[in-house]
Amino acid sequence: MTFNYTELKPFALRIDSEERKVIGEIAQGFVDRHHGTSLNDDDVLYEIEIATGGLPPSLRRELAAFRDHSNTHGAMLITGLPVGDIPATPKNFAEEPDWSDVALSSVTQLMLMSLLGRVISYEDEKNGLLLQDIYPKEGSESLQENSGSVLLELHTEDGFHPSAPHFLSLLGLRSDADGEAVTVTAGIEDVLPHLSSNAKVELRRPAFQTKYSTSFVGSDGREVLTEPGPILSGCPTSPDLCVDFHAVHCLDSTAQRALDELEIVMRSHLYGTVLEPGDMVIIDNRRAVHGRTAFRPTFDGKDRWLRRSFALADLRPARQNLNGRQHAPITA
Ligand SMILES: O=C(O)CCC(=O)C(=O)O
Ligand SMILES: [Fe+2]
Structure with a gap:
């Protein structure tokens, strides 16, 4: 089983060589001033935010529009971003x-994310790093995690979390040797017209629980489920969506049928692309799910490598749980 998808590249916002030079120079200026400091510091992140003032206006405008209105796919691809020299894949x-x-890719990614919201991380996951390395790990091949290499099912990112990211970005540093790893997304507005009225009603019932992912459950590894909640909520024509087809438990069979229907319809409305160096996909985590096709890892320093970053639209609701930009663990 794999994902069939429409190629996302024709819809991409393309950064040309002139713009790439401008973005690279701004990022390099920041690197020269802050080399050796920690990024998880408000002052440093405000510097990054201030630096976005010099980015190409067309890029800033597109990101502002996506931040405010999303789009029907719930995803935006930007190609041609500066990434500099890339070391071996870890x-x-x-x-x-x-x-x-x-440095160039790190600062570029953080600048773009800070136009969408406030960059954050989770202490529970990837050591609380603001920029997380996504690459295949030996021994993890068959896991439904981003270190795996089997097909990664469609999911909302950290949908079980009380402060799940509103936006996430995946920036390609190196694609897989076979060019087979396709990151896919499906947006709720593309899908909604194809759902039955019954499914639309069912998916708004609090009849779904989501299993916490393993990094968030504490050291004993026990299974933890969210309180029952809906999959769709809010605006009838542009609802919020929260679902993980690998981790949702349904309370009854009518909920299960609606979930199955949603999965079929989402799978037939996928957009996707192989993330190449300098390609960054931004996912509106309230409007779209994402996943990835299977690929062949090599574990030789030439593997696929992405860097991931999260942003919240507003830090204040999470304030009591934040240490700088790091969210405290959610299970004891
Ligand atoms: O590897 C990918 O393209 C996506 C992985 C993923 O879902 C994630 O890192 O959140
Ligand atoms: Fe993900």
């Missing part, structure tokens, strides 16, 4: 680079 945590070893 094989384990010890090999993951400091941000300043992949």
Whole structure:
């Protein structure tokens, strides 16, 4: 089983060489001033926000519009971003680079995310890093996690979390050797007209529980489920969506039928692309699910490598749980 999808590249916002130079220079200026500092610091992140003032106006305008209105796909692809020289793909945590070893891509990604919201991370996951390295890990091949290489089912990112990201970005640093790893997304506004009225009603019932992902459940690894909640909520024509087809438990069979219908319809409205160096997909985590096709890992330093970042539209609701931009663990 794989995902069939419409290629997202024709819809991309393309950064041309002139714009790439401008973005690269702004990022480099920041690197020269802040080399060796931690990124998880409000003052440093405000500097990054201020630096976005010099970015190409067309890019800023597109991001502002996506921030405010999303789009029917719930996703936006930007191609041609500066990434600089890329070291070998890490094989384990010890090999993951400091941000300043992949400085241009790091600052570029954070600048773009800070136009969408406030960058945050979760202490429970990937050591609370603001920029997370996504690469295949030996021994994790069959896991439904981003370190795996089997097909990764469609999901809302961290949908079980009380402060799930509103936006996430995945920036390609290196694609897989076979060019087979396709990141796919499906937006609720594309899908809604194809759902039966019954499913639309069912999906608004609090009849669905989501299993916490393993990094968020504490050291004993027990299964933790959210309180029952709906999958669709809010505006009838442009609802919020929260679903993980690998991790949702339905309270009854009518809920299960609606979930199955949603999955079939979402799978037939996928957009996707192989993320190449400098391609960044931004996902509106309230309007779209994402996933990835299977691929062949090599574990030789030439593997696929993405960097991921999260943003919240507003830090205040999470304030009591934040240490800087790091969200405290959610299970004891
Ligand atoms: O590998 C991908 O393209 C997506 C992985 C993913 O879902 C994630 O890192 O959140
Ligand atoms: Fe994900």
